[in-house]
Amino acid sequence: MENKPITLNYFFGMNCYLIKTEAGCFLIDTGIKKKRAQLEQELVEAGCSPGDLKLIIITHGHIDHVGNAAYLRDKYGAKIAMHGGDSAMVDSGDMFIDTRGGIVIGLVGTFMKILGLSDYERFTPDIVLEDGQDLSPHGLDAAVIHTPGHSEGSICIHTAEGDLFCGDLFNNTNKPEKASIIQDPEKLDASVEKIRASEYKTVYPGHGEPFRMEQLAE
Numbered sequence: 001m002e003n004k005p006i007t008l009n010y011f012f013g014m015n016c017y018l019i020k021t022e023a024g025c026f027l028i029d030t031g032i033k034k035k036r037a038q039l040e041q042e043l044v045e046a047g048c049s050p051g052d053l054k055l056i057i058i059t060h061g062h063i064d065h066v067g068n069a070a071y072l073r074d075k076y077g078a079k080i081a082m083h084g085g086d087s088a089m090v091d092s093g094d095m096f097i098d099t100r101g102g103i104v105i106g107l108v109g110t111f112m113k114i115l116g117l118s119d120y121e122r123f124t125p126d127i128v129l130e131d132g133q134d135l136s137p138h139g140l141d142a143a144v145i146h147t148p149g150h151s152e153g154s155i156c157i158h159t160a161e162g163d164l165f166c167g168d169l170f171n172n173t174n175k176p177e178k179a180s181i182i183q184d185p186e187k188l189d190a191s192v193e194k195i196r197a198s199e200y201k202t203v204y205p206g207h208g209e210p211f212r213m214e215q216l217a218e
Helices: 033-045 069-076 084-092 102-114 185-196
Strands: 002-010 012-021 024-028 053-057 079-083 127-129 142-146 155-159 164-167 203-205
Touching: 002 033, 012 033, 012 203, 053 069, 069 079, 079 084, 084 127
Parallel strands: 024 053, 053 079, 079 127, 164 203
Antiparallel strands: 002 012, 012 024, 142 155, 155 164
């Protein structure tokens, strides 16, 4: 299993991860629409052509993670997989359809619109993922961990090799820490403890550099 991080920078950095296996390619998250050309070029350079991409896995429904999902599905023939907790976001094209995050998420929404980052193609997931779901039938030796808090449908992907792709449950822009944008604080803390209870080699966040779990602050 080969993991290629793809960092897309546009006012802030966002990571996608291309995993290559004998069964084909798997893309975790897709970045914003404005960085589509860079993402496609990264896929080309990695040797991922239409027909090679088997699955697009979305860690949560925020626009910086889903902005190219529908486009890539159409071009590459890959299915989109995500948790149903965030399906309303991508069905409506509005990542702020659930406003339980209060003023912070409201301000983020305004900021995204000002920067022209709120535009992307709506879609309905082909595969609705659940906690504990085995992805090996799709060709990826990994499992889904439902980790709500940042959003209701946030998930992590745990590979058989011991790596954790955590979406925005954690970030490492300054130091490894839990999400700063929170929809439900109690659920986020429970998700963090759920992850801490297991052992992982390397954590790959949606924002910032990979880190070891022991580097995560209490």
